[in-house]
Amino acid sequence: KxxxxxxxxxxxxxxxxxxxxxxxxxxxxxxxxxVPRIVVKSIQPPLVGFENDQVFISGEGFYDSDSLCCKLGSLDPKLFVAEFLSPNLVTCKWKKLASATEPGLHMIAVSNNCQDFTHLDGDSAIRITSELSSLTAATVDLETGPVTGGSV
Known part of the structure; x- marks a missing residue:
């Protein structure tokens, strides 16, 4: 050390x-x-599904490296793929988490070297739901509406 x-x-x-x-x-x-420590500022979207989903993580200190990785809680980082977009933006993608974790609030962490992860705190939380993949629009009742404050 x-x-x-x-x-x-x-x-x-x-x-x-x-x-x-x-x-x-x-x-x-x-x-x-x-390199400086990563600072996570926001994670979008805050609600994701178990399969074939991703989040965009904005912040500071992301480094374009083969060792860039991300994880949810204590899950193995090998379940995820981190992609460098800029020093201020990365994506964290996954194929299938249903057998690895339960629905609910999970903390996401990022590392430039897959060793020293950002702190897991409430500011880095996303909610995983099993119902997200089953949401589809069946019908749309209105064809026009106001620019703001309307309903669909």
Whole structure:
């Protein structure tokens, strides 16, 4: 485990290892880039289904990396696909969650390295429902209506 000094954010550094704290490795140097922590600002939509669904997560600090990942609560991140859209927007997609979790409120977390996830709190919650996929419009009674405040 290595501690990263805060002033190294957005810098690539070489990492050397030592067994005694005196003699450090010089071959096979590993490089590491420290990036700022992710800050989640919003998740849309707040209501999603179990199958073939996704959410858009806006915030700060998203990094275009093969290690970008997301998860719901304690579920395995391998059930999800995170896609980088910009430093301020990612998507979190899934195919099937019905056997992995129950309907209800779930916290979503994102990580640039699939290790250090954002904190799971009420601001990062989405509601999963089993009924969402069965919603369809059967008929529309009105063909015209007001721009605001009307009914369909």
């Amino acid at each position: 290595c501690l990263i000094p805060g002033e190294l954010v957005n810098e690539t550094v070489s990492v050397q290892t030592s067994n005694d704290g005196v003699t450090f490795s010089v071959s096979d140097l590993i490089t590491f880039t420290a």
